[in-house]
Amino acid sequence: MGKVLELEQREQAGSGSYNRFEYQVHWIVCHIIGQLENNAECIVFCEFHDDMAEFIPEKEEYQFYQIKTKEDSSDWTVAELSKREKKKSGGYKKSFLGFIYYNFLNFGVECSHC
DSSP states (O other), rough: HHHHSSSSSSSOOHHHHHHHHHHHHHHHHHHHHHHTTTTTTOEEEESSSSEEEETTTTTTEEEEOOOOOOSSOOOHHHHHHHOOOOOTTSSSSOOHHHHHHHHHHGGGEEEEEE
């Protein structure tokens, strides 16, 4: 099997992306199991407006979730959460906090938590 298995991969972005996606899936499944254990009625949407959206029929409200990972185990800082990246077009992508606030702006009283 030789060199192919010994040499470090040239391309690793796909592996990192997959690991972050897999974390999101595991988090969502654990959340659903917790809701089932509590007999909570809800409808879960994956990759719909956010990483996960949950509709609570009893309250007719949505809860939105952004599920993120970090390379290290440190807590998120306000600077990291409010960082905006510049687009190639010259504009700016919304920050993590900006995306969360976006749901309150768009959905008003239907959005109970982010």
